[in-house]
Amino acid sequence: MLRIEKLTKAFGQNVAVDAANVEVDKPQMIGIIGRSGAGKSTLLRMLNRLTDHTSGAIHFEGQEITALKGAAKREWQSQCAMIFQQFNLVPRMDVVSNVLHGTLNRRSTLATLFNLYPTEDIHRAIDILDRLGIAEHAPKRAEALSGGQQQRVAIARALMQNPRIILADEPIASLDPMNAQVVMQALRRIHEEDGRMVIANLHTLDTARRYCDRVIGMRAGRIVFDADPSKLTTSMAREIYGAGAEFSESATSTEIETLDATEKAKMEAEAYV
Numbered sequence: 276m277l278r279i280e281k282l283t284k285a286f287g288q289n290v291a292v293d294a295a296n297v298e299v300d301k302p303q304m305i306g307i308i309g310r311s312g313a314g315k316s317t318l319l320r321m322l323n324r325l326t327d328h329t330s331g332a333i334h335f336e337g338q339e340i341t342a343l344k345g346a347a348k349r350e351w352q353s354q355c356a357m358i359f360q361q362f363n364l365v366p367r368m369d370v371v372s373n374v375l376h377g378t379l380n381r382r383s384t385l386a387t388l389f390n391l392y393p394t395e396d397i398h399r400a401i402d403i404l405d406r407l408g409i410a411e412h413a414p415k416r417a418e419a420l421s422g423g424q425q426q427r428v429a430i431a432r433a434l435m436q437n438p439r440i441i442l443a444d445e446p447i448a449s450l451d452p453m454n455a456q457v458v459m460q461a462l463r464r465i466h467e468e469d470g471r472m473v474i475a476n477l478h479t480l481d482t483a484r485r486y487c488d489r490v491i492g493m494r495a496g497r498i499v500f501d502a503d504p505s506k507l508t509t510s511m512a513r514e515i516y517g518a519g520a521e522f523s524e525s526a527t528s529t530e531i532e533t534l535d536a537t538e539k540a541k542m543e544a545e546a547y548v
């Protein structure tokens with residue numbers, strides 16, 4: 276389905292991603308871990324062609340992604356929506372308009388200029404917000420929402436594109452543990468129910484373990500681990516993070532607190548009406 280071959284990105288002398296090979300044959304939920312500077316963001320950005328690669332190739336279902344130009348490249352970018360740590364919403368714009376922005380690359384400049392959205396798109400945007408448990412916030416300005424709600428708006432905007440793949444670059448790094456859990460559950464659900472591939476850079480081990488079917492560990496631009504989370508032993512984690520004997524799990528994990536059952540049920544009810 277997705278094949279990354281010897282994918283390399285150099286910034287001058289600095290090799291950010293070094294001959295990465297990844298093969299994905301069904302839509303999985305993949306977590307990428309590694310310390311800061313390991314090349315995680317660069318890898319994601321090459322996947323959706325925000326950053327040009329230096330050498331190697333990316334193939335998706337027979338198409339060479341790394342060779343796409345112009346309209347074909349934009350079409351690919353709409354197929355693999357990106358979610359960022361800082362949400363990247365338009366803060367002063369209302370939530371539903373932010374979500375409708377997800378349809379931008381298939382609308383005419385004129386329609387965009389005058390903020391004209393087809394009624395069916397507006398309905399779809401509301402439905403997606405509803406699915407993520409935030410439809411009631413649709414008319415509010417994005418900036419009025421909490422971080423966790425804003426990240427769900429960003430996910431809704433991504434879903435508006437009906438993407439095959441969702442790329443998330445540290446989607447929960449700015450969130451408190453409770454919101455982090457809601458956002459990860461939303462991504463997991465989108466993966467399971469819609470069959471979309473999700474690839475997320477995660478700054479904590481425990482999140483990768485808890486939510487992903489597969490974990491890729493990067494160190495200094497290289498993929499040093501690629502397996503299911505059960506294989507992610509402490510000594511393996513130590514190798515990925517390059518830590519010495521003093522390494523401890525807590526050093527890389529801001530533990531998502533284990534909520535008691537009632538709290539969790541309440542939160543889920545609120546999140547997915």
Ligand SMILES: Nc1ncnc2c1ncn2[C@@H]1O[C@H](COP(=O)(O)OP(=O)(O)O)[C@@H](O)[C@H]1O
Pocket residue numbers: 286289290291292309310311312313314315316317318
């Ligand atoms: N636009 C850029 N220009 C120059 N160097 C960059 C750029 N983006 C990333 N790098 C470098 O590439 C390496 C990998 O960075 P990055 O992919 O952001 O790592 P991570 O997301 O794992 O923290 C780092 O050494 C970083 O300094």
Ligand SMILES: [Mg+2]
Pocket residue numbers: 315316317444476
């Ligand atoms: Mg990064």
